[in-house]
Structures are given as structure tokens and as C-alpha cells.
Amino acid sequence: MITKVQANWTTKKKLTTVPNVRLYVDRPDAEDWFVHVGHVTDRGRWKTEPHAHPAYGQVIFVRNGHGIMNLEGYRVPFEGPCALVLPTGCVHGLDYELDADRWVVTIEQAYLTQVNAKLHEFIAFWSLPRIISLSHSAEAGMAFYNLIGRLQQELDSEAVGQVVGIEAVLTTLLLMLLREARLDQSRNDGAMRNDVRLVDRFRKLIDQHYRENLPLQDYASMMAVSLVQLRAACASAADQSPTKMIHARIITEAKRTLIFGDMSVEQIAFWLGFGDAAYFTRFFRREVGQAPSQFRIAARNQSHHKVLPHGPT
Structure with missing residues (x-):
């Protein structure tokens, strides 16, 4: 969970993360466009x-x-x-x-x-x-x-x-x-559709709360299902456990911030709700196979060294 000290720190320092962009619509009056x-x-x-x-x-x-x-x-x-x-x-x-x-x-x-x-x-x-x-x-x-x-x-x-x-x-x-895209279309029964809907709701809740370190039971309660139902749906529709899905969302945000942001590893750890940077580093290494600092260097080097391919002249 985010401590009072961490919360105070986040109010004093502007965090640099990935910019979110609103779409420019060429008809300003089209507020109801979809x-x-x-x-x-x-x-x-x-x-x-x-x-x-x-x-x-x-x-x-x-x-x-x-x-x-x-x-x-x-x-x-x-x-x-x-x-x-x-x-x-x-x-x-x-x-x-x-x-x-x-x-x-x-x-x-x-x-x-x-x-x-x-x-x-x-x-x-x-x-x-x-x-x-x-x-x-x-x-x-x-x-x-x-x-x-x-x-x-x-x-x-x-x-x-x-x-x-x-x-x-x-x-x-x-x-x-x-x-x-040749996606697998073999599983299309009614039970599968229900599992997909439940997992979709779960993903949305993860997006809202992944920095809060909520117990899995809290997610199940918000969805009005049991832990057994949640685990079964995630296994069926996502081939993952619910905990793994939460961890994957945290890792995704950690990677984005390491690559595109300017926060230190310790700052990222606090921003993502970890109690200390050492625990975050162990978690990241277990999930990714590299320490956060190693991942940042490797990803930025890859981005800088690749060149745009040219077509035939």
C-alpha cells in the first residue's frame, strides 16, 4: 500500500509517465461521435x-x-x-x-x-x-x-x-x-462467453486498482462472485490465474515507466504501491528475468540502435 510518506512525495514531485492523448475530431460540434x-x-x-x-x-x-x-x-x-x-x-x-x-x-x-x-x-x-x-x-x-x-x-x-x-x-x-489474424475460434459456447465477460470486468477493475495492492477477495467482492468462480473464469478465458493477471498489469506499467519515464527505480516502486524498492526489484526480476535497472538500459539501447528499414530504390 502507498504510505503517507510516499503520498507526500508524489504531491511534491511531478511524475513523468507516458502521455495520454485525446483524439482531435475535425468537427468540433460532434460531441456524440463514436x-x-x-x-x-x-x-x-x-x-x-x-x-x-x-x-x-x-x-x-x-x-x-x-x-x-x-x-x-x-x-x-x-x-x-x-x-x-x-x-x-x-x-x-x-x-x-x-x-x-x-x-x-x-x-x-x-x-x-x-x-x-x-x-x-x-x-x-x-x-x-x-x-x-x-x-x-x-x-x-x-x-x-x-x-x-x-x-x-x-x-x-x-x-x-x-x-x-x-x-x-x-x-x-x-x-x-x-x-x-487467424485467432483461435474453437471455444464459443455459452459458458465461455460468460467467462470472457467476467474476465473483461476483472481486467477493468485491475486497471482501476492495480496500484492499491488489494487482496484478491476484494476484486471478487466488487464483482459479486466467489474466488472459485473468478479463478475458474480466468483459467478458462485468459489461461492465467487472477493473481498473475494483476502482476502482469503491474509489470506492464513498470516497463512503460522504466522505458519512457524519468523516475528512479525507487520512485517507480512507491508509485506502484510497493513498500520498498528492494521488494519491487525482486518482484520485477522474478516476473521479467532482469532487474528494473537492467531492463531500462537494455530497452533504451534497443530503441536507439535499431534503424528504419528502407524500401527498394
Whole structure:
């Protein structure tokens, strides 16, 4: 738990973590938007520093061109045609090579949750950032391009049933990506859907409380289920124990802060709710295989040494 001394320290020092960015919508009056499509027409090389969108999920369709996506400190190359899938809160930076042609589909979190509820594989699909290549056939890239165009048309129209039309095209678009990603679709019975919903609620609670060092029973009580039910659901839908899921969320935030922030290891330990830095270091080493300081040096060196690949001349 965070002590009084630690709390006082956090009020005196501004913590540098990953910036959260709100989406710029080109219609200021569109306060009730839930899906947005933007065609990026900037010429030349284009780069964004690592950031996160806490209230949106995004699909970036790169029709042609190539670049590097920085995911949690790891630099992953991509080349169009492809789709970059960025879940809510995913820390990412993008470095596009010259004149990459791309569309950005942004989906508001509450609406994305509704879409995910239609098919439990969607929840697994959005659980991790992905680069989905569409280069295996000309038809795949063109089909996705056409879906983006249809989605834009529905957004721009004022026809009867506009929202239904948007939802239909968006669902088709996500289903195409899901199939391209070749996710395991074998477990789709009713019990599995219930487990997925329960685990999704658990993940949201973890996001809210992972720095508070809550007992597992507190999470179960907030969800009005027993510990047995929670453990069984996590094993079924996430292949992890609930404790492991909490630890994974802490490690994710620790890694982000070590790579992108300027806090010391001791400061990060207190910020994440650990009583002392030594315990945090042991915990991190057990989960990651390196001490926090070693991980920070290795991750930053990797980020600095990799270069952007060049296409054919």
C-alpha cells in the first residue's frame, strides 16, 4: 500500500509517465461521435512519440509505404498493405517512411465494448496490439480499402439508419481483421462467453486498482462472485490465474515507466504501491528475468540502435 510518506512525495514531485492523448475530431460540434475515420494526407516522413489513447481503440490501415511501430519500447517494422491494431491504452509511437498512405479508424471505448460483446473473439482480438499483413493477395488489401471507404460514406451520410449502417460496416471490417489474424475460434459456447465477460470486468477493475495492492477477495467482492468462480473464469478465458493477471498489469506499467519515464527505480516502486524498492526489484526480476535497472538500459539501447528499414530504390 502507498504510505503517507510516499503520498507526500508524489504531491511534491511531478511524475513523468507516458502521455495520454485525446483524439482531435475535425468537427468540433460532434460531441456524440463514436467512430471516426481520418485519411492522413501529410507528405514526407511523419513521426509520433510514444503515447496512449485511454478512451479509444484504433485501427490504422496503411495502404502503401512502410515504417516502424514502437510498442512498449520494442520497435516492430511494418509494410503496407497492413492494419495496425491499437487497443485502448496501448502505448505506441509511429515512424512512417516518406509518403505512407494511411487511414485511421478510431472507435470510442464504450462503443467498442458493445461491438466486442457480439463475438467473444473480438475481446481476444483487442487484448494485444497487432500488425496484420494484408499483402498475401491484392484482393485482401483492396477489400479492406473498400470497407474503409464504405465506413466513411456512412459517417458522412444523413440517410435513414445511419447508425445501423455504420455498425454493420464496422463489424464487417473488424471481422475481416479477426479472420486475417487467424485467432483461435474453437471455444464459443455459452459458458465461455460468460467467462470472457467476467474476465473483461476483472481486467477493468485491475486497471482501476492495480496500484492499491488489494487482496484478491476484494476484486471478487466488487464483482459479486466467489474466488472459485473468478479463478475458474480466468483459467478458462485468459489461461492465467487472477493473481498473475494483476502482476502482469503491474509489470506492464513498470516497463512503460522504466522505458519512457524519468523516475528512479525507487520512485517507480512507491508509485506502484510497493513498500520498498528492494521488494519491487525482486518482484520485477522474478516476473521479467532482469532487474528494473537492467531492463531500462537494455530497452533504451534497443530503441536507439535499431534503424528504419528502407524500401527498394
